[in-house]
Amino acid sequence: MAGSRPLRADAVRNRTKILAAAREQITRHGPDVPMDAIAEAAGVAVGTLYRHFPTKTDLVGAVIAEHSEIITGEIEAAAARVGEGSRAMAEITRLAERTVEASARDRSVKAAAQTLGAAHWTEQQEERFRGAMERIIAAAVSDGDLHPDVTVDDFLMLILTAPTDQEPAVRDRWLTLFLAGFTVQSRERNAGD
Amino acid sequence: MAGSRPLRADAVRNRTKILAAAREQITRHGPDVPMDAIAEAAGVAVGTLYRHFPTKTDLVGAVIAEHSEIITGEIEAAAARVGEGSRAMAEITRLAERTVEASARDRSVKAAAQTLGAAHWTEQQEERFRGAMERIIAAAVSDGDLHPDVTVDDFLMLILTAPTDQEPAVRDRWLTLFLAGFTVQSRERNAGD
Amino acid sequence: MAGSRPLRADAVRNRTKILAAAREQITRHGPDVPMDAIAEAAGVAVGTLYRHFPTKTDLVGAVIAEHSEIITGEIEAAAARVGEGSRAMAEITRLAERTVEASARDRSVKAAAQTLGAAHWTEQQEERFRGAMERIIAAAVSDGDLHPDVTVDDFLMLILTAPTDQEPAVRDRWLTLFLAGFTVQSRERNAGD
Amino acid sequence: MAGSRPLRADAVRNRTKILAAAREQITRHGPDVPMDAIAEAAGVAVGTLYRHFPTKTDLVGAVIAEHSEIITGEIEAAAARVGEGSRAMAEITRLAERTVEASARDRSVKAAAQTLGAAHWTEQQEERFRGAMERIIAAAVSDGDLHPDVTVDDFLMLILTAPTDQEPAVRDRWLTLFLAGFTVQSRERNAGD
DNA sequence: CATGAATGAGTGTTCATTCAT
DNA sequence: CATGAATGAACACTCATTCAT
CATH class of the missing domain: 1.10.10.60 (Homeodomain-like)
Structure with missing residues (x-):
């Protein structure tokens, strides 16, 4: 095999x-x-x-792929734990922390990927990633812990925009702010005008 | 003189x-x-x-400085409006939108700055930026619209991490999620464990 | 043995x-x-x-040798036919046509040989080639079909300079012009001065 | 100007x-x-x-262009002399000699041009070349010195296929053979079969 | 003070050849 | 004896920077 x-x-x-x-x-x-x-x-x-x-692009792509594989693996593991009774929202939080952490370690590689136009995910990985993430999100929503509008893309955005080149404290603060949106979304947006 | x-x-x-x-x-x-x-x-x-x-770095730095100057100017203007009675939270929201918008337009310039190690702000600009922003934040907090922990750095983070290379719809969703944290911060963070 | x-x-x-x-x-x-x-x-x-x-040169040389072997074989066959009564001049014409044709097919190989400095003929092949060709030429001259000054080298020149990278029609015209010199040689060369 | x-x-x-x-x-x-x-x-x-x-191709092309320019100039000069009464066939012969001579000097450059796909003539040069050559040919034909089927392309072929990498004596012999075709074309081609 | 020609180290990539498996 | 991974010197071409005009 x-x-x-x-x-x-x-x-x-x-x-x-x-x-x-x-x-x-x-x-x-x-x-x-x-x-x-x-x-x-x-x-x-x-x-x-x-x-x-x-090609240089291929090499950088391969490095990225390794990184993405780790993240994908962690998400699948989290989905499995949720299936066995772990609270989904807790898994999401932990996932966000670990993912941002891992991205911080490899930030330059992501920059290289961007510079060279290398893909961040293979189609297969994205599929696995989305599948697992959807299960976790559904569980958290049904637990009432997650705003029902939250999608997999929101989580992807979290991964992609985390300030990976900043100090841990900054990243942590960033995560706190961003995850807030997963629970409650500002009803007042544009309201003050 | x-x-x-x-x-x-x-x-x-x-x-x-x-x-x-x-x-x-x-x-x-x-x-x-x-x-x-x-x-x-x-x-x-x-x-x-x-x-x-x-130096090329100097040139890119100057371009960035222009950009930062515009943003700084807008923040000062917003602070002035708040001083004249405009609701602070509304100004923050609008500011966030316009800033992200402007950054999206100049995203390549920011990338160039990063590549070359050019600075994004002059000290002077940062000072003016911080001063004005603090006044707006204080007003919004005292209005009860903004979580009291929010700082100028949070706003800076917003500017720096916005997904400027994405479609407007994505940027908007991102802003919604992120701004939620400015109002209510997830009390449940890590709670599920 | x-x-x-x-x-x-x-x-x-x-x-x-x-x-x-x-x-x-x-x-x-x-x-x-x-x-x-x-x-x-x-x-x-x-x-x-x-x-x-x-060596790459050796490989290309071997390919060329195959090609030269075919041509040499054809010339020997033509010489044999002349020995059996075939009209020598007709054999020369046919030979020229077939040789140029074959060279056109393998023109890139010849180019490769030139680039790499590989030899076109082995000594042995050249000897066989010359022997057979001399017999045909002698016969054609004694038939009164060929100008008595024509030598084996003239034929070699024909093979080597044929415009092998041109269309068949061009090659044919070229052959017509060149073979004319085998029959009648310009008595007027330099005459007009 | x-x-x-x-x-x-x-x-x-x-x-x-x-x-x-x-x-x-x-x-x-x-x-x-x-x-x-x-x-x-x-x-x-x-x-x-x-x-x-x-580009390297451009450089080689420029070298070739210089070479072609000289040849073109000589042909125009010859055409002018024919216009002033010089015997056309004599000019053709002399032209052939000088052209082959010049090509021999720059043979490697021609090889380089072939390798790189650089053009041998600019359109303008080809036009000038053809114009002048046609006049000379017409004059030689009307003198009865040149076979009426001979075209500019035949002369071009002469230039392009001359064995420029051979000794002067070989080139001279080649020229003799080839120019014969300009006067008398083998009526017997294929006749012997 | 502007011009734009010259510099030359550096880049990604190729390919004939060698040699451990 | 075949395999194919490894080598490393080349190559065409780029571009930030300098400096003669």
Whole structure:
């Protein structure tokens, strides 16, 4: 049940090293790190980078994919816990915290992705992400903990706009403000005019 | 006692043309527009760019400064209106909308600033911004429309994290969610655990 | 007294596949096709290419050799037919047509050979080529169909300079003009001065 | 009545140096000389090459254009001489000799042009070339020195297929054979079968 | 003071060749 | 003996910045 090709042991090792180096270099030096720098950090020649990832965009995309995979996994796990009786709203809050945390760690990678036009999610991942998230949201709404208008896209927005380049305290404050909207939505918007 | 140097009329004209061209080119083609492209769009030679702005970073910084100046001006105007009796919360809402709108228009410029490490605000501007905003916030709190914990930094966060690269509808939804936190803050945060 | 080494059946098969793939790839994509592309087209790994042909130049040389072998074979056949009574001049004309035709088909391979400095003929081939051609020429001259000054090198020149990258009609016109010189040579050359 | 832009004195000097260096380097080292090598030979930085010629193809094209210009000029001069009474066929012969000679000198440049897909003639040049050549041909035909079927394209073919990479003696022999076709065309083609 | 030609280090990417598996 | 991963020197081209005109 393995992938399409077995892939040699050393090739796998290199792929891992490259991804790690890419993540680290992009994080440390921003979206414009030369491929040469990533190669050197990975301890391989540039050609090897290009054998594994035909394009810089592809490499950055792969790093992003790893990141997205972790987030997707966590959401699925949360959905499972909700299915077993955990309170949905608590899971949402925790999810938001962890997700923002993870995004903060990889903020430069996201910047690189934006610069290069690499996709953040594969279609498959988005599907899994949406499925799990919908179940959690439905549960929280039926618990009366979540405003019924809240959608998966709102959560996606949360992930994408979190101030990942700020201090933890700032991020936390941001989360507090944003999550408030998930419970009560300002009925007074535009009201004062 | 005017500016440090008289600055000839045509020099002023050039400066203005350059700033306008820079804003337009960066907006149209992203943060990586060559200086040559900006020069051509401005109808001057590159050398002239470098006479006015010693560095690309300086030029982008100046463009950002213009943008920030407009925002700062609007906030000061809103503060003045509040002083004259306008309801503070309504001003905050309108301010948020206009600010996000303006940021959306200049999002590429912000990206350029980030890429180049140019500052978003001068100290002076931040001071004026904070002063005016504090007055508005205080009024809204005393009106009972705003949660007493809300600070100027919260508003700054709003400006900086708005999803400026999304469709207007998305930005609007985002604003609704975020502004909710300004009124009621989730007391239940972490409660479900 | 067979070849220097028995050469296993599958090795022969590989060699053939490689040569075919090389010819096709070079023809299709020009002289600069990567070795990898040839390897893939041949259904083998690059390493196998290098086992059979230590250098790209060697591979291209081998393809050219095949081509030259066909031409050499045709000339020998024509010489044989002349020996059996066929009119020599008719054979020369037909030979010219077929040779130019064949060269047109493999023009990219010739270009590749030039680019890489690969030889067009082996010494052995040239010897066979010259021998047969001399017999045909001698016959045509003694028939009174061919100008007595015509040499094997003239025919070689015909092969090498034919406009192989042009349309068939152009090639045909070219052949007509060039073959005229084989019969009558401009006595007036320089005469008008 | 100068060109569209005056172009600074030093820029003109550089353009000339670059063209000369390009011609020499391509001749010496073949069509694949790196731009860096040409730059170094010209005593300028690569950037300067690209300021004058946006593309390697453009540079090679410019070298070719110079070459074509010389040939075009010679043909026009010959046409003028014919108009003044010089015998047309003699001019054709001399033209063929000089043209092939010139092509031989710049053979590598032609190869480079082919490799890069650069055009050999500008439309304007081709028009001038064709006009002048037609006049010469018409005169030679009416003199009874040239076969009436000969066209400008035949002469173009002569230029393009001359064995420019061969020794002078070979080129001369080639020319003799080819020009024969201009006078008498083999009526016997295919006759012997 | 403006011009725009020149600079040259740097970028992503390719590809002939080698060699561990 | 085949495989295909790894190598690394090249290459065409870009662009912020400098400086002669």
